[in-house]
Amino acid sequence: MENNKLLFDYLLQLGDSSLILGQRLSEWCGHGPILEVDMALTNIALDLLGQTRNYFQYAVEIEGKGRTEDDLAMLRDVSDFKNVLLVEQPNEDFAYTVARQFFFDSFHYLFLSELQHSTNEQLAAIASKSLKEVTYHVRFSSQWVKRLGDGTEESHQKMQNAIDDLWMYVGELCEESELDKIMSKNKIGVDLNKIRPNFYQEINDVLQEATLKIPEDNWNQTGGKNGKHTEHLGFILTEMQWMQRTYPNMEW
Amino acid sequence: MKQFSNTAIYNLLEQVPDPEVPVLSIIDLGIVRDVIIENDKVEIVITPTYTGCPAMDMIAVNIKAILQENNIDATIKTILSPAWTTDWMSESGKQKLKEYGITPPVAKTTDKLSLLGESKLVSCPRCDSNDTKMISQFGSTACKSLYKCNDCLEPFDYFKCH
Numbered sequence: 001m002e003n004n005k006l007l008f009d010y011l012l013q014l015g016d017s018s019l020i021l022g023q024r025l026s027e028w029c030g031h032g033p034i035l036e037v038d039m040a041l042t043n044i045a046l047d048l049l050g051q052t053r054n055y056f057q058y059a060v061e062i063e064g065k066g067r068t069e070d071d072l073a074m075l076r077d078v079s080d081f082k083n084v085l086l087v088e089q090p091n092e093d094f095a096y097t098v099a100r101q102f103f104f105d106s107f108h109y110l111f112l113s114e115l116q117h118s119t120n121e122q123l124a125a126i127a128s129k130s131l132k133e134v135t136y137h138v139r140f141s142s143q144w145v146k147r148l149g150d151g152t153e154e155s156h157q158k159m160q161n162a163i164d165d166l167w168m169y170v171g172e173l174c175e176e177s178e179l180d181k182i183m184s185k186n187k188i189g190v191d192l193n194k195i196r197p198n199f200y201q202e203i204n205d206v207l208q209e210a211t212l213k214i215p216e217d218n219w220n221q222t223g224g225k226n227g228k229h230t231e232h233l234g235f236i237l238t239e240m241q242w243m244q245r246t247y248p249n250m251e252w
Numbered sequence: 253m254k255q256f257s258n259t260a261i262y263n264l265l266e267q268v269p270d271p272e273v274p275v276l277s278i279i280d281l282g283i284v285r286d287v288i289i290e291n292d293k294v295e296i297v298i299t300p301t302y303t304g305c306p307a308m309d310m311i312a313v314n315i316k317a318i319l320q321e322n323n324i325d326a327t328i329k330t331i332l333s334p335a336w337t338t339d340w341m342s343e344s345g346k347q348k349l350k351e352y353g354i355t356p357p358v359a360k361t362t363d364k365l366s367l368l369g370e371s372k373l374v375s376c377p378r379c380d381s382n383d384t385k386m387i388s389q390f391g392s393t394a395c396k397s398l399y400k401c402n403d404c405l406e407p408f409d410y411f412k413c414h
């Protein structure tokens with residue numbers, strides 16, 4: 001029972017980050033700078049949403065209380081969400097969206113590569129499946145970081161501003177919560193300390209090629225994994241959950 | 253008690269099209285992983301192409317419908333492992349895709365180029381020219397990329413290696 005609760009919380013932690021980032025990217029639908037980018041961002045959103053469904057379906061199965069995947073997405077409040085703070089940051093402009101995506105994808109790719117070896121078969125299966133999709137994501141976002149960073153003076157400046165502003169949310173990705181520690185120890189979850197060096201190496205390589213600077217200040221804002229969020233999450237949930245909150249138990 | 257042969261069920265499943273790419277059956281795509289027949293119970297095991305593919309629910313409904321029309325009561329089981337790959341697409345499926353105007357995946361997913369996200373020769377499904385250009389890695393559905401032919405100038409979809 002205790003183990004199931006831990007696994008349940010871990011699944012929420014993983015699913016919530018994908019769900020919230022997917023929701024953020026969906027806001028671009030119909031607003032992308034060009035049609036192809038609009039489609040790419042919503043394609044990525046769809047992949048993330050699909051991955052969330054896999055985590056949540058498994059979570060409600062092991063919980064065994066008759067809740068559904070939709071209940072987890074639509075009927076929890078801000079402090080119940082365990083996503084990292086990075087993914088709830090606003091889209092701002094295209095450079096911000098690309099920077100946020102690049103940081104998350106670089107982490108996500110390494111994370112899933114490890115999660116494939118989880119001793120939990122279902123978690124390993126979800127990871128292998130998702131990894132194929134995330135490979136495309138990381139290619140997309142890295143390419144745009146390079147293109148904008150090593151582009152015009154204006155695109156370079158916008159990209160650098162986005163990197164600087166979002167930098168304080170990057171450290172949390174590889175920072176272990178109590179739950180991360182337990183799950184890594186029991187070989188179900190990922191050892192974040194193991195992927196951290198590769199993560200920063202990858203970021204460094206791409207930013208360097210993009211002629212962008214890594215910010216020097218290493219202070220991190222954290223708390224998302226423990227349910228302490230920035231002011232943005234409430235607004236996201238208000239929009240995302242509006243229908244279910246307004247018309248409880250509605251179906252179509 | 254009715255007995256069903258494995259072949260009969262596969263023949264029925266051949267008639268279930270992919271909702272997004274209707275020239276392909278779910279057998280052509282490699283979505284059907286197994287058909288398990290135990291006494292009078294039938295279980296169809298399927299795997300999703302992409303985790304967020306909205307066609308999967310539709311496919312499950314369509315499988316049940318066609319089997320029910322033939323008085324077969326089946327349950328559908330979805331598995332994630334091993335993860336679906338375009339390597340499972342049948343040769344006839346690839347041919348049908350091309351005739352439909354979508355270039356089929358050109359490489360095995362284990363090929364080095366495919367691992368690096370490059371495909372050397374994505375030929376135009378209309379004029380067979382190899383002088384083509386990728387416009388976007390993400391196309392009209394999760395499984396496709398958008399290309400353009402530099403010879404006949406037509407844009408076209410490429411079913412990407414996955």
